[in-house]
Amino acid sequence: MVNSPFTLKTPVTRIGITGLSQAGKSTLITALINHLENIRRGSLAKQATLKGLTHGHWMRDATPNFDYDAGLHALTNSPPTWPRSTTDWSIARIELTIDRPWYSTKPRRRIIELLDYPGEWLLDLCLLEWDYPAFCAAVWSWCSQTPRAEIAADLIQQLAAIDPNAPVDRAYLLELQQRWAEFLADSRLPPHQLSRNLPGRFLLNGTNFSPERHPFIPLFALNLSGGTATPKFPANSWGAVCTQNYLSYRDHEAKPFFSRHFQSLDAQVILIDLLGAMTAGQSALKDMRAALECTLQPFTYGTDHWLGRLFRRKIRRVAVCATKMDHLLPDDQKRLQSLAESYLYETVQHLAAKSIELNVMAIAAVQAARVQEEPDGTHSLIGRDKRTGQGVQFTPPALPQTMPHNLNLKIDDLPQLAPPAGLDRTRPFPGRRIDQLLAFLLAD
Amino acid sequence: MNKAPPPPEQILRTIIHAMGDQVPPIDAEQIHQDQTIEAEPEPLLPTKHPHWFTRLVTTALLIWLMVIWSQAIVWGWALSPLVGGLLLACGLALLGGFLLLGWQARRAKHKLDAIADIQAQFNQAKVPHAPQTGVLNLSRRIAALMQKKPQQAQLLQMLSTVDESWTYSELAHELEHSYGAQDRAAAKLIQREAIRTGIFIAASPYPLLDFLLVAWRNVALVERVALIYQIKLSTPARWHLYQMILRNIAFTTVTETVLDSVSQSWLSNVLLQVGVRAGQGVGVALYSVRIGHQAMRLCRVVPESKPLVDRNIGKMVIEAVRSKTNPA
Numbered sequence: 147m148v149n150s151p152f153t154l155k156t157p158v159t160r161i162g163i164t165g166l167s168q169a170g171k172s173t174l175i176t177a178l179i180n181h182l183e184n185i186r187r188g189s190l191a192k193q194a195t196l197k198g199l200t201h202g203h204w205m206r207d208a209t210p211n212f213d214y215d216a217g218l219h220a221l222t223n224s225p226p227t228w229p230r231s232t233t234d235w236s237i238a239r240i241e242l243t244i245d246r247p248w249y250s251t252k253p254r255r256r257i258i259e260l261l262d263y264p265g266e267w268l269l270d271l272c273l274l275e276w277d278y279p280a281f282c283a284a285v286w287s288w289c290s291q292t293p294r295a296e297i298a299a300d301l302i303q304q305l306a307a308i309d310p311n312a313p314v315d316r317a318y319l320l321e322l323q324q325r326w327a328e329f330l331a332d333s334r335l336p337p338h339q340l341s342r343n344l345p346g347r348f349l350l351n352g353t354n355f356s357p358e359r360h361p362f363i364p365l366f367a368l369n370l371s372g373g374t375a376t377p378k379f380p381a382n383s384w385g386a387v388c389t390q391n392y393l394s395y396r397d398h399e400a401k402p403f404f405s406r407h408f409q410s411l412d413a414q415v416i417l418i419d420l421l422g423a424m425t426a427g428q429s430a431l432k433d434m435r436a437a438l439e440c441t442l443q444p445f446t447y448g449t450d451h452w453l454g455r456l457f458r459r460k461i462r463r464v465a466v467c468a469t470k471m472d473h474l475l476p477d478d479q480k481r482l483q484s485l486a487e488s489y490l491y492e493t494v495q496h497l498a499a500k501s502i503e504l505n506v507m508a509i510a511a512v513q514a515a516r517v518q519e520e521p522d523g524t525h526s527l528i529g530r531d532k533r534t535g536q537g538v539q540f541t542p543p544a545l546p547q548t549m550p551h552n553l554n555l556k557i558d559d560l561p562q563l564a565p566p567a568g569l570d571r572t573r574p575f576p577g578r579r580i581d582q583l584l585a586f587l588l589a590d
Numbered sequence: 591m592n593k594a595p596p597p598p599e600q601i602l603r604t605i606i607h608a609m610g611d612q613v614p615p616i617d618a619e620q621i622h623q624d625q626t627i628e629a630e631p632e633p634l635l636p637t638k639h640p641h642w643f644t645r646l647v648t649t650a651l652l653i654w655l656m657v658i659w660s661q662a663i664v665w666g667w668a669l670s671p672l673v674g675g676l677l678l679a680c681g682l683a684l685l686g687g688f689l690l691l692g693w694q695a696r697r698a699k700h701k702l703d704a705i706a707d708i709q710a711q712f713n714q715a716k717v718p719h720a721p722q723t724g725v726l727n728l729s730r731r732i733a734a735l736m737q738k739k740p741q742q743a744q745l746l747q748m749l750s751t752v753d754e755s756w757t758y759s760e761l762a763h764e765l766e767h768s769y770g771a772q773d774r775a776a777a778k779l780i781q782r783e784a785i786r787t788g789i790f791i792a793a794s795p796y797p798l799l800d801f802l803l804v805a806w807r808n809v810a811l812v813e814r815v816a817l818i819y820q821i822k823l824s825t826p827a828r829w830h831l832y833q834m835i836l837r838n839i840a841f842t843t844v845t846e847t848v849l850d851s852v853s854q855s856w857l858s859n860v861l862l863q864v865g866v867r868a869g870q871g872v873g874v875a876l877y878s879v880r881i882g883h884q885a886m887r888l889c890r891v892v893p894e895s896k897p898l899v900d901r902n903i904g905k906m907v908i909e910a911v912r913s914k915t916n917p918a
Contacts, residue, residue, distance in 0.1 A: 424602075505727070516616050516624060526605075528613050537613030543602030550600065559604040568617035576621035582724070 156241070158257045161587055162408055162461075165417030166341050166437060167265030167334060167349075170469045170511055172229040174417060175238050175260050176217030177511035179204050181574045181584060182240045182258070188574035193585040200253065201243035212238035212262050218571055221512065225535060226565040234352055235263035235407060242588075258588070261407055266346040270400035271408075272440040273345065278389040279377065285344065285364040293338050293429050298329040306366040310377070310385030316361075319387070323348070323361045339426035341437035347399055355399060362391035404444055413463040413587045414445065416493075420468045420486055427556040431489070435553075439493055447500035463503045465586055466490060471578050472510035473560060474542050475525055476517065479578070481545040482508040488548040505586050510578035514563035529563035538563075699824035702888060704735055709893045715758035725756045732765075732891050744768055765892040773886070776818045777899050780882030783811045785910040788875025792867045801839055808835040808878055812885045819889035827888050831881060838877040845870045872908050
């Protein structure tokens with residue numbers, strides 16, 4: 147939060163909700179706004195650190211504005227559904243009213259900004275430090291192994307067969323780029339659920355980006371030749387065109403996306419769908435962890451001194467949140483947190499060394515399951531299946547305390563649940579630990 | 591060379607019990623009801639009710655004092671600059687002293703608020719299906735509260751061993767164990783002080799003396815309990831306990847007055863008079879136990895799982911007061 151003594155503007159706290167695609171960012175933002183709107187009700191009112199907050203008001207004047215109405219409509223509809231995936235970036239702005247201090251005649255105000263964007267684009271942050279050969283090398287290291295090598299064996303073979311110094315065939319380049327985008331789309335869907343799908347805008351273009359305008363693909367021959375130095379390609383060759391278009395993508399899409407939205411954050415929520423990745427198995431778990439580590443690299447963390455805070459922002463609070471904790475029985479919900487800590491151990495250690503406030507927690511933005519106690523004393527969960535819309539009663543598996551080092555863990559048949567009926571804007575949505583998350587993020 | 595086969599994947603299976611219409615429908619209202627905490631934790635301190643009239647009177651009083659002080663300085667300055675300067679310095683010193691006291695009281699209040707908050711967190715974790723996460727954060731918070739107290743080294747040592755695998759009940763159990771010596775010392779002190787107060791009251795012949803005795807012994811009891819736990823009581827906490835002391839004094843005064851008026855007409859029997867006085871002493875002693883008990887609860891970060899002050903203390907107090915006041 148910037149509190150410059152030279153300005154009387156309402157202080158703004160920018161919170162980045164960082165998560166890969168399908169992590170539940172839009173649902174979380176909708177739930178956070180709903181809880182802040184109902185700040186005097188429910189569990190949020192009991193949080194000691196938020197005692198002074200009296201009122202929360204969602205502002206419609208942000209540009210581009212987060213579509214809270216659509217989120218509410220989806221969740222409160224009959225039957226309720228999860229908010230639709232985000233297709234472009236937007237900002238949710240909430241004005242908080244804080245109790246009038248004794249020396250003042252009017253209450254204080256504070257603005258919270260929550261940033262929403264397609265998770266696909268977050269992956270592009272990996273590209274910020276890579277030139278074209280580094281991009282090709284990274285993608286080759288992923289594609290030369292299962293499961294990618296099996297998903298798109300033909301395409302990978304064709305890419306490896308292209309001579310980077312040969313004159314480019316534009317029609318073929320466009321066709322390969324199209325096939326590459328389809329391969330990325332296949333990779334992220336079940337049963338693979340892979341996360342490192344680059345470039346992100348090939349999956350979801352956004353309003354101002356057209357992949358056909360500057361087409362490029364990874365050329366694997368660069369890696370197969372074993373060269374390390376940056377090669378010089380003849381003009382109008384495959385290598386020259388792809389390098390030029392890749393650099394254009396990096397400098398005009400990925401870099402502005404980061405500098406515009408992520409460079410001035412005060413707090414960050416790193417959202418991971420650990421249960422979702424566990425249902426896909428070892429490859430998905432490995433891929434998601436690598437993707438997160440890669441995307442978190444460019445962020446600036448740390449606690450600045452007061453003078454530094456006047457001129458630049460750094461992320462001072464980070465909450466690492468494993469979502470969908472309500473899909474587990476109460477005893478396993480605690481294990482989900484320790485599992486997340488174990489899974490992201492290196493990332494958490496890296497963040498902990500930055501002298502920031504760090505919290506690892508398991509959350510559920512909107513609770514979709516309810517514990518049912520059987521006559522014999524056993525517990526199960528009931529909810530509504532997302533795909534069929536029918537009720538489902540199930541006992542989720544007992545989780546281990548820590549993640550196996552080789553990540554060879556897989557959850558079978560865990561249902562994906564739909565939101566419960568009867569949600570209402572005028573009451574805080576039933577969630578798990580949303581109050582604690584907000585108390586942590588707004589503790590200033 | 592043959593490559594070793596990858597280890598088999600560990601499969602965690604979900605058991606589907608029923609699907610479709612057999613499953614009861616789920617709605618937000620039911621989940622809200624599940625989440626409602628069954629019993630709210632008992633507040634340690636009474637809730638604050640800031641009233642506009644109190645604020646008005648306080649502000650008026652402060653303004654009046656400032657005006658009087660300014661007038662005194664002007665008057666002193668007219669008399670002699672030295673007198674004026676002296677009055678100014680005295681006023682500033684007084685103001686500084688009050689600010690210092692206020693700051694100390696505020697710090698103590700924050701500490702006790704934090705203790706109350708921690709206790710509430712422990713109580714919330716007792717609810718069925720309550721999440722058991724955040725134990726590590728809580729232990730760090732407790733450690734931060736205790737950091738500047740060398741006497742709490744054992745407690746800090748225990749807190750340093752806490753990790754995320756601990757549950758709230760385990761942490762509470764360990765804290766109870768760490769508080770063992772202090773609890774015993776406080777309970778012993780309360781017992782001793784309650785008996786003494788009871789005997790003083792039973793033996794004292796003058797109502798005014800009773801009034802002073804109760805005030806003196808109870809205030810000393812509260813201070814000494816806080817000292818055992820290395821806690822500085824805040825003004826609201828003190829005020830809460832002093833309200834209880836005032837009730838104890840009121841009880842003493844009323845019973846004394848009734849006793850005086852009745853004894854002249856009805857209680858001609860000396861033995862009966864002594865018995866009634868012993869009863870008065872027992873009443874005061876039991877109320878003193880309650881004050882001490884409340885002071886103990888205020889000073890501990892963990893809520894009491896079993897009565898901190900043994901119920902037998904009440905009986906022992908009664909027995910002791912009876913035996914000391916028995917003329918036989």
